[in-house]
Amino acid sequence: MKRVLGIMMSLLLLGCLFPVSVLAAQDSSQRESDLTVSIVTHKVTIACGENGSFTVRGQKNASSVFVAQGSDVVVDVSPQSGHSMKAPLVSGEVVVGLEDNQITLSNIQSDVVLVIDFQEGNLPAAGGDSDTITPGEDNSPSGTEESDATSTPGAYMGIDLNGDGQADANIDTDGDGVADAMLMPIVDGKAVISEEIMEKLMRDVPEKGEVVLLFDQLEKTVQTVELPVKSLEKMEEKQMSFFFALSPMEIALDAAAVATLEEKAAGECIQLKIEQVDPSQLDKNQQNAIEDKELMNAFLVTISCNGQYIEVYEEGMVTVRLPFVPQEGSSIEEYRVLLVTQEGPVEPVETIYENGRLVFTVKSSSVYAVVKTSAGPEEPQPFDETESIEYTAASLMCPLISISVLCVIFFMVFRKRREEE
């Protein structure tokens, strides 16, 4: 029994002493502890319009810089003679200071996009010598700077994602309370809509609803919109329709047109284009087809994928709304919209005039011309302001037959009277 107790005591003593010996061994040698070194960087992208330039202080020829979180970037702006800087557009989590021609981005906490643009005249960019601009808010200067100045197209644009009818420069797209503008480049009048943007656009659109893209309030003209086909698939699933406000037209695709577009697209993206056509660009056949009509305006409307036109106009409806004001002294009845085919023949397009816009349905990817006709008996009936009229042979023959019948009756009555006399 004593032996057992002795062994137990020995074991216990060893077990108790073990950690102490290890500790002592450690203490007599080394102990270690780790520390994490970190730095978070953010990208600052700067886009600049025409009629001026900028430099990032401390950087050479940089349109984008990477900076540590919390740091500052100073941008010196140099408008050309006769121009001044407009209120800059800023996206991202940052404090913006504006003084003369110097923009200070302070305490940068996210990627930042800064858009600098210029206007004619020497108007101040903001309402004072020094201002703090808050991303997500309207930072436009008060006063009439915008209305009187001839604006120069900027390099970037925003789109209306919150449906308030205004192109948004700074908006909170992910609902985190921080402005994170959907800024995208426009190159040669083309706006490329990414799947990400489409996702955000469709986020709050109900089934069978309309996805709206407004480009018409931007300073830069957008003539072409490139859309990802994958997003069209999702639109088709939810039977969504599309509405674009371009410059200057509006174009709407119903759900059937969207579905057809998705089915026929042989590529990753489709391009919807409305391009103003210079009358001199029309070939002889097309010019001859218009004949003596005065050409007011001509547009090329196309939907294509990988350079191939996609015809969706039979399966679905593509409607164009073109702002139009008749010339002084003339009435809307004197104007027509004609489809001018590549071969030349023209075809009148059913058109209504509604709220200052000519509204017509696109029949094919072609040139559409607005012409002024010379009034005469051979001219088809003009469209009125509320409904369209079909110019058929029957509609022209009816009055002629009626007049003929009246003449015959009058002749017979006249002859009978003479016989009686």
Add this chain to the structure above:
Amino acid sequence: MRKIVSFVLAMVLVLSMCMTVSAATIDKNSEQTATTTATYTKGEGYTVTIPANITVGGEAISISAADVMIDPGETLKVSVASANSWKVKNGEEALAYKLNDGTADIKADDTVVLSVAAGTATGSVDLTAELDNVTATKSGTYTDTLTFTVAVE
């Protein structure tokens, strides 16, 4: 005899529990700091505090030693080494950086950043981290791990 054995066993158990508690070393769960505590059985020891994080370009951190009780002629030394050769990395992208103790740049492994000689109870050094003359080429988080070694020599 049994009473004596029981008493001895009880004492051994109590003592072992004390030892286990005193062996608690680095508390990394504490906010922003890790404390290294060592206790000699003969009553000597030290407490070295090393923060868990430092931001490049950010505020200084303090490495401190307290309650230093070591044998005469010995020195408590805290040295540092980098896991990424003194570069913060974000994937393949690496940015060189250095520590600075207010007098000199530190960017060599096993550099002693803090020395406390016997007879001195406390010591500390403030360190900052700064990028070398380099700029990032992408946004994101770059990290490195510094290992601080505490030794009595």
